Amino acid sequence: MSAPPPPPEEAVxxxxxxxxxxxxxxxxxxQHIVKSLATSKNAADDMIRxxxxxxxxxxxxxxxxxxxxxxxHSHSQSHSRSPSDPDTDPASLAAxxxxxxxxxxxxxxxxxxxxxxxxxxxxxxxxxxxxxxxxLAAGGPAAASGRAxxxxxxxxxxxxxxxxxxxxRHAVPLDASGLYCSLRRLSLESMDDLDASSEFDPATPHxxxxxxxxxxxxxxxxxxxxxxxxxRPDAVDELRAIAERMARAGYASELVQVYCGIRRDLxxxxxxxxxxxRLSIDEVQRxxxxxxxxxxxxxxxxxxxxxxxxxxxxxxxxxxxxxxxDELRDECFVESTKVCIMQILNFGDAxxxxxxxPEKVSRILDMYEALAEVIPELKELFxxxxxxDVIYDLEGVLGGLAMR
Numbered sequence: 001m002s003a004p005p006p007p008p009e010e011a012v013x014x015x016x017x018x019x020x021x022x023x024x025x026x027x028x029x030x031q032h033i034v035k036s037l038a039t040s041k042n043a044a045d046d047m048i049r050x051x052x053x054x055x056x057x058x059x060x061x062x063x064x065x066x067x068x069x070x071x072x073h074s075h076s077q078s079h080s081r082s083p084s085d086p087d088t089d090p091a092s093l094a095a096x097x098x099x100x101x102x103x104x105x106x107x108x109x110x111x112x113x114x115x116x117x118x119x120x121x122x123x124x125x126x127x128x129x130x131x132x133x134x135x136l137a138a139g140g141p142a143a144a145s146g147r148a149x150x151x152x153x154x155x156x157x158x159x160x161x162x163x164x165x166x167x168x169r170h171a172v173p174l175d176a177s178g179l180y181c182s183l184r185r186l187s188l189e190s191m192d193d194l195d196a197s198s199e200f201d202p203a204t205p206h207x208x209x210x211x212x213x214x215x216x217x218x219x220x221x222x223x224x225x226x227x228x229x230x231x232r233p234d235a236v237d238e239l240r241a242i243a244e245r246m247a248r249a250g251y252a253s254e255l256v257q258v259y260c261g262i263r264r265d266l267x268x269x270x271x272x273x274x275x276x277x278r279l280s281i282d283e284v285q286r287x288x289x290x291x292x293x294x295x296x297x298x299x300x301x302x303x304x305x306x307x308x309x310x311x312x313x314x315x316x317x318x319x320x321x322x323x324x325x326d327e328l329r330d331e332c333f334v335e336s337t338k339v340c341i342m343q344i345l346n347f348g349d350a351x352x353x354x355x356x357x358p359e360k361v362s363r364i365l366d367m368y369e370a371l372a373e374v375i376p377e378l379k380e381l382f383x384x385x386x387x388x389d390v391i392y393d394l395e396g397v398l399g400g401l402a403m404r
Contacts, residue, residue: 092135096142099131100151107154115162115238126241129155133249156251160258163242167262170235230266230313236320244324252325256332259321263314263336270310271343276302278343284350289359296363299347300370306344307374307381311337315381334386341390345397352400368401 106114106125114125132155136148143149231239246255275298284292314337322329348367354360375394382390 093141095131096135096140096148099128099135100142100147102128103132103151103155106158110158110161113162113165114158115166122238126245129159129245129249133245136249152249156246156249156254159242159246160251160254163239163246163255164258164262166235166239166242167231167259170232171262171266172230172232230263230310230317231321236317239321240323243321243328247324247328252328256328256335259332260335263317263332264339267310267314267337267340268343271302271306271340274298274302274305276306276344276347279347279350281350281353284347285354289357293359293363295347296351296367299344300363300366303344303367303370303374306340307377310340311378311381330384330386334382334390338390342393345393348397348401352397352403364401368398371398371401 102125106112114122129152132148132151136143136152140148243255243259246252275295277295279287279295287295315333318329318333318336322332348371351360351364351367371394375391375398378394379387379391381387
């Protein structure tokens with residue numbers, strides 16, 4: 001009885017349309033290697049040419065391993081990838097390359113300012129920043145290699161400096177004359193009671209007689225409207241463009257730090273111009289009544305000016321520049337104005353705990369009425385959670401003055 005035929009050898013499964021001749025495992029294995037390692041038809045041809053040098057039979061491996069895609073396959077593949085996908089879109093990669101080059105070019109001249117260059121140059125730089133941020137967010141090849149991250153970091157550092165420069169350069173100078181006129185246009189009481197007995201220095205703007213003061217600013221007053229601009233209007237669009245890109249790139253904390261720091265310092269200067277000083281409780285208690293009376297009068301007018309002119313203007317500026325995020329603009333408004341508000345409240349607190357005396361009653365009543373008058377307006381400015389603490393402190397000082 002003859003022996004049973006040996007079982008057929010299993011062929012190595014090979015994708016593609018190449019037939020495996022006989023049981024030649026070498027040919028099948030080589031074909032499998034080429035298919036597995038070659039990334040394109042050209043790469044496969046190179047590998048076949050090398051392998052053929054060892055065994056001429058390997059030259060029978062053909063380029064059918066990489067057939068041209070059928071029209072239906074190409075159509076399906078084109079729909080599976082977004083034309084704007086930075087992983088696959090050559091135009092997007094080219095746009096990023098150009099954007100990266102422009103960002104690095106500006107970085108080589110740190111003393112130059114984008115927003116002092118021609119308007120077209122500034123627009124091109126902002127477009128470059130957009131391209132870098134978009135590419136980083138999409139996770140394209142440049143993002144994976146770190147190029148997009150570096151470009152965005154360089155751009156954000158420059159935009160931070162540009163923001164600081166623009167805010168300082170285009171801030172409207174605040175002077176007592178302009179603030180006074182703003183106050184008068186709101187139909188508040190006159191400052192005529194700041195008479196010759198007051199501690200005003202004749203050389204300072206807020207000590208000028210009403211006629212001289214009006215004449216000095218006639219036709220040249222940036223505060224003609226009580227909703228005056230704290231930053232020149234022609235800079236607002238540029239500030240907003242910078243803020244939008246910093247927030248979108250994840251640099252909101254740096255934006256808040258620069259914006260609030262500058263506005264906080266400018267408001268502090270304004271309080272000094274208005275004569276609202278930073279005094280401790282001990283200092284207030286040691287002041288002679290004549291001098292304290294002057295400071296209390298300044299405080300009354302200062303509260304109204306700050307709330308109805310400055311804080312209203314600050315809120316408007318936040319809404320314009322930081323329109324990219326409601327949360328961001330509320331945070332910046334509170335942080336920018338908190339020190340100003342606390343300085344006003346600290347003096348009210350100090351007066352509220354001073355020893356009682358008949359001559360103080362009238363002035364304390366003026367302070368109480370002034371604060372009570374503006375609290376509803378402050379509630380409209382400091383709405384939401386960020387402003388709750390401010391309103392709570394204001395009402396606490398109001399209660400302290402009421403007890404005097």
